[in-house]
Amino acid sequence: MRSDPKLTAPRARGRIPAALLFAAMAIAGCRAAPKSTATPGPVPAGFSLGPHETVFIDTLQARTFRFFWETTNRRSGLALDRWPQRSFASMAATGFALTAYPIGAERGYVTREAAARRTLHTLSFLWTARQDSAAAGSIGYQGFFYHFLDPDTGARFDKVELSTVDTALLLAGALFCQSYFDRGTAAEDSIRALADSLYARADWSWASVRPPTIGHGWTPEEGHLPYDWRGYNEAMLLYILALGSPTHPVAPEAWDAWLTGYRWGEFFGQTHLGFAPLFGHQFTHCWVDLRGIRDGTMRARGLDYFENSRRAVLAQHAYATSNPSGWIGYGPRLWGLSACDGPVHGEFTLDGRVRRFETYWARGASFTEIQDDGTICPSAVAGSIVFAPELVVPTLLAMRDDFGDLVCGRYGFLDALNPTFRLDVPVQHGMVDPRLGWFDTDYLGIDQGPILIMLENWRSGLVWRVMRQNPHLARGLRAAGFTGGWLDSLGTPP
Numbered sequence: 001m002r003s004d005p006k007l008t009a010p011r012a013r014g015r016i017p018a019a020l021l022f023a024a025m026a027i028a029g030c031r032a033a034p035k036s037t038a039t040p041g042p043v044p045a046g047f048s049l050g051p052h053e054t055v056f057i058d059t060l061q062a063r064t065f066r067f068f069w070e071t072t073n074r075r076s077g078l079a080l081d082r083w084p085q086r087s088f089a090s091m092a093a094t095g096f097a098l099t100a101y102p103i104g105a106e107r108g109y110v111t112r113e114a115a116a117r118r119t120l121h122t123l124s125f126l127w128t129a130r131q132d133s134a135a136a137g138s139i140g141y142q143g144f145f146y147h148f149l150d151p152d153t154g155a156r157f158d159k160v161e162l163s164t165v166d167t168a169l170l171l172a173g174a175l176f177c178q179s180y181f182d183r184g185t186a187a188e189d190s191i192r193a194l195a196d197s198l199y200a201r202a203d204w205s206w207a208s209v210r211p212p213t214i215g216h217g218w219t220p221e222e223g224h225l226p227y228d229w230r231g232y233n234e235a236m237l238l239y240i241l242a243l244g245s246p247t248h249p250v251a252p253e254a255w256d257a258w259l260t261g262y263r264w265g266e267f268f269g270q271t272h273l274g275f276a277p278l279f280g281h282q283f284t285h286c287w288v289d290l291r292g293i294r295d296g297t298m299r300a301r302g303l304d305y306f307e308n309s310r311r312a313v314l315a316q317h318a319y320a321t322s323n324p325s326g327w328i329g330y331g332p333r334l335w336g337l338s339a340c341d342g343p344v345h346g347e348f349t350l351d352g353r354v355r356r357f358e359t360y361w362a363r364g365a366s367f368t369e370i371q372d373d374g375t376i377c378p379s380a381v382a383g384s385i386v387f388a389p390e391l392v393v394p395t396l397l398a399m400r401d402d403f404g405d406l407v408c409g410r411y412g413f414l415d416a417l418n419p420t421f422r423l424d425v426p427v428q429h430g431m432v433d434p435r436l437g438w439f440d441t442d443y444l445g446i447d448q449g450p451i452l453i454m455l456e457n458w459r460s461g462l463v464w465r466v467m468r469q470n471p472h473l474a475r476g477l478r479a480a481g482f483t484g485g486w487l488d489s490l491g492t493p494p
Helices: 018-028 051-071 091-107 112-128 164-180 186-201 236-244 254-259 283-287 296-301 305-322 378-382 389-406 445-459 462-467 471-479
Strands: 144-146 217-219 264-267 270-273 346-350 353-357 431-433 437-439
Touching: 051 091, 051 389, 051 445, 091 112, 091 164, 091 283, 091 445, 091 462, 112 164, 112 186, 144 164, 164 186, 164 236, 164 283, 164 462, 236 254, 236 283, 236 471, 270 305, 283 305, 283 445, 283 462, 305 389, 378 389, 378 445, 445 462
Parallel strands: none
Antiparallel strands: 264 270, 346 353, 431 437
């Protein structure tokens, strides 16, 4: 079910071929990277990278890009949920993969032409794959896509749901490609048209089964799921895209309904809008530049969503430094809770204390809840680099230095680690080092994506800058009541 092609990007004039560069990186570990061609972005005042840190960040970004370039299915273009474990494809991971290809072109990892070909192939497959209400064999229905798919055929995996939020993550990647590939070549013309068609086909009004909110999903067996998205979480992106649809938008009241789920509070000295796992503070920010633009709620609070995410990151860092549950390793060198793999589901006694561990779990720490079993997700840290680089960069280096190849490998950071779990018992994922703890041996697409994208947004602002020009995104933000900053400088979207 997994294709594992070698990198065969065409050679760019004046550059070392990407395949040779990546081969050199494999020999050097997380310590060398191709020279970037991307436009530098501003580094926050009071924080700068030294030569050692620059090489590390270069290499981490290049390796993470390779995950998407080398492991996506060559027949369909769909991205795997995880690798190297045998895996189904993930629609959300495919959205991250689409976003990765222009980043690779800008960084010189692949040529623009190669990135365009891969993008066009993926979008063409998504557009032409079967959509209907059958229980098996189709990729989706009503313009939405199933959560997990067969990577070769695109058919629904098992009995998973048609997922509105995973479709939104896919469409965000498609719209980024639509705005990035702006040249007049046949391939780039087709990319723009296909992205527009995919976005227009999604019937958000159909998904709003209990108006004005949007449902989680649908299955052929049971119909619409009995849950609706209410804030604050990763579905913020979903509402923005649903409000901006030129064909099937949700009612304008949808944003106010989304806001009814907001909870404000204080955690370790930081007052902010709460959501415990850090991915909820990252996913929308991957594509939407929320600096300086505000909806009515944030205007009333005197901050923006970017500052809110920064506060959530600072609170998690302070929580780990305080380490109230006494997990091994927690502190400035090891923090970051989010949805990720874990060692095992069960309770064990360690040093006279009963500890409960989980496998895949939405870990997090906030005033809303604490879900913590000592498992750290490197993506929670790296995906927060735009919010607190002064905390993130030292932690990433510390994790690499403290755990080496156990945590940082072929495609950058593996999904998770738990230094507390040193038990000699069977584990669902990964492996146990009796001295250093449990380490995942898989990379997960939905965790690799925020690492790559947020590194690029921090370094050059590429994804934010390109998406600011997308009329669909601007329309959705305005429908949600956002004003200020870059949004006010745009013309009225069609």
